[in-house]
Amino acid sequence: MILKGSQRGNAARLARHLMNVQDNEHVELHEIRGFVADEQLLDALLEAQAVAKGTRCEQHLFSLSLNPPEDERVDVATFEAAIELAEQRLGLDGHPRAIVFHEKEGRRHAHAVWSRIDSETMTAKNMPFFKRRLLEVSKELYLENGWDMPKGIVDQSLRNPLNFTRAEWQQAKRALADPQLVKAMFKQAWQHSDNAETLKAALEEKGFYLARGDRRGVVALDYQGEIYALSRWSGVKAKDVKARVPDVDKLPSVQERREEIAKRMGDQLHKYALEINKAYFKKHPAIEFKRTQTVERHRTERKALDDMQRARWDKETAARAARLPKGVGGLWSRITGKYSKIRTQNELEAWQSYTRDQAERDNLVARQLDERQQLQRTIKQVRDKRSKDIADLHSELSAYLMMERGYAATAKVNYDLAKETKAPKKDKGRERDRSRDRGPDFEL
Numbered sequence: 001m002i003l004k005g006s007q008r009g010n011a012a013r014l015a016r017h018l019m020n021v022q023d024n025e026h027v028e029l030h031e032i033r034g035f036v037a038d039e040q041l042l043d044a045l046l047e048a049q050a051v052a053k054g055t056r057c058e059q060h061l062f063s064l065s066l067n068p069p070e071d072e073r074v075d076v077a078t079f080e081a082a083i084e085l086a087e088q089r090l091g092l093d094g095h096p097r098a099i100v101f102h103e104k105e106g107r108r109h110a111h112a113v114w115s116r117i118d119s120e121t122m123t124a125k126n127m128p129f130f131k132r133r134l135l136e137v138s139k140e141l142y143l144e145n146g147w148d149m150p151k152g153i154v155d156q157s158l159r160n161p162l163n164f165t166r167a168e169w170q171q172a173k174r175a176l177a178d179p180q181l182v183k184a185m186f187k188q189a190w191q192h193s194d195n196a197e198t199l200k201a202a203l204e205e206k207g208f209y210l211a212r213g214d215r216r217g218v219v220a221l222d223y224q225g226e227i228y229a230l231s232r233w234s235g236v237k238a239k240d241v242k243a244r245v246p247d248v249d250k251l252p253s254v255q256e257r258r259e260e261i262a263k264r265m266g267d268q269l270h271k272y273a274l275e276i277n278k279a280y281f282k283k284h285p286a287i288e289f290k291r292t293q294t295v296e297r298h299r300t301e302r303k304a305l306d307d308m309q310r311a312r313w314d315k316e317t318a319a320r321a322a323r324l325p326k327g328v329g330g331l332w333s334r335i336t337g338k339y340s341k342i343r344t345q346n347e348l349e350a351w352q353s354y355t356r357d358q359a360e361r362d363n364l365v366a367r368q369l370d371e372r373q374q375l376q377r378t379i380k381q382v383r384d385k386r387s388k389d390i391a392d393l394h395s396e397l398s399a400y401l402m403m404e405r406g407y408a409a410t411a412k413v414n415y416d417l418a419k420e421t422k423a424p425k426k427d428k429g430r431e432r433d434r435s436r437d438r439g440p441d442f443e444l
Helices: 011-018 041-052 076-090 130-145 166-174 179-191 196-205 230-234 238-244 254-264 267-323 327-336 338-405 409-422 428-435
Strands: 002-008 026-033 061-067 097-104 107-115 209-212 218-221 227-229
Touching: 002 076, 002 130, 011 041, 011 061, 011 107, 026 041, 026 267, 041 061, 041 097, 041 107, 061 076, 076 097, 076 107, 076 130, 076 338, 097 338, 107 338, 179 196, 179 230, 179 338, 196 209, 209 254, 218 230, 218 254, 227 230, 230 238, 267 338, 327 338
Parallel strands: none
Antiparallel strands: 002 061, 026 097, 061 107, 097 107, 209 218, 218 227
C-alpha cells in the first residue's frame, strides 16, 4: 500500500477536495474522531484551523493518502489498521482525525487527515522524516498482507522512470497525448544519442524539435507548439543536457521554432488529428453514459443498504434495551448481578451487529468494484487507441517535415503511405501543383 503524506493548511480547500463527488464516483466520510463537530468534514477541519490560530503553525494539518495495489481487494479493517500504524509511527496518537474513502475507475483508496495541534499544550506536533517513516510503514503493509512489493519500494534506484508530476501530466493532456508514451519517447531518444546532432535527429524522428528556452535551457516543441523541458522529460540532470548540447545559443528560440513548425504544418496533418479525436469522441458519449449509469446505480444500492442497516440497527438496539429490567426489578437485577450479564450480552451482540453490517458493506463494495473494473477495461482500450493514434501522428508529422527538408527517403515513403491510406482522392493537376511546395522527390 503506497502512503503519501504532506503537511498543509487551508482546511476549507482540503475538505472540498476530499468530499468532491465530481472527480470521484463514490465518496464516503468514514470517521470523524476527536472533533467537537463530528458530522461534517468541513466543520471539523475548520475547527482544527481555529485551534491552530492560537499558535504560529500555518500547516496545521497532516494529510495522508493510502493507495492499495491495483489488483487487490482491501476491506475497511485493513485500511483502518494501516491508518492506525501510520498514526503511531508519526506520533499522532490521540490527535483529532478524519477518514474518507474514494472510489474512481474501479479502484478504492483512502485519505486520513489529522490536526497537528495539541490542544492542551497549544503546540504543533513536530514531524521530522515523515516520508521515510511512511515508506517503512508501506513496506510493512506489503509484507504483512502478502502483496507484491513494487521495485521502487524495495530499492529507490529502481523507481519507475515514467512517473509524472502533476504539471507534466497536465501538459501531456493539453497535447492530447499519453504522457507515458511521450516520456518514453524522450528517454529513448536520449539513450540512443551521444551528441547534439544525434539527439536532434532522434527527437525529430519522433516529431519533437529542439529550441532555446527563455532561460537559455534546452527545450523541445511538438507540432502543437507545446514546450517540453528536455532534462525533465528525458529523466536526466540539467548538467547532462548542457554537456550534450553545449551550443545552446545556436538553437532557434521557442518563437522561431514555433513559426517554423507552423509554416510547415499541412492541412493533411490537421485532418489526421481531427479524425483521431472525432473517432474518440464519437465513442466517448456512449461509454460515458454507461459509466454514469453504473455509478448512479451503485450509489443507489449503497444508499439502500445503508437505510436497511440503519433501520435494522435501530430495531435491534430497541430490542436489546427492552431486555434491561426497569423499576424495582431493575434494582433487584443489579443486586443479583443479572443486569450486568444482560448488559454484557447486549454489548457483544451490538459488536456482532456492527461487524456483520461492515462485512455486508465490504461485500457490496467488492462486487461493485469488480463490475466497475470490467467497464474500466473498455474505457482504457478506447483511451489507449487514441493515445497510440496521437503517437503515430507525431511520426507522421516527422516524416512530413523531414520530407520537405529532403533528409531521407523514408520520409517520402511514410508520407506516401499516409496519403494513400488516409487522404481522399484529389485532382491530379492540383496534386502536381502542390508537389512543387513539398520539396524534392526521392528515388525509392
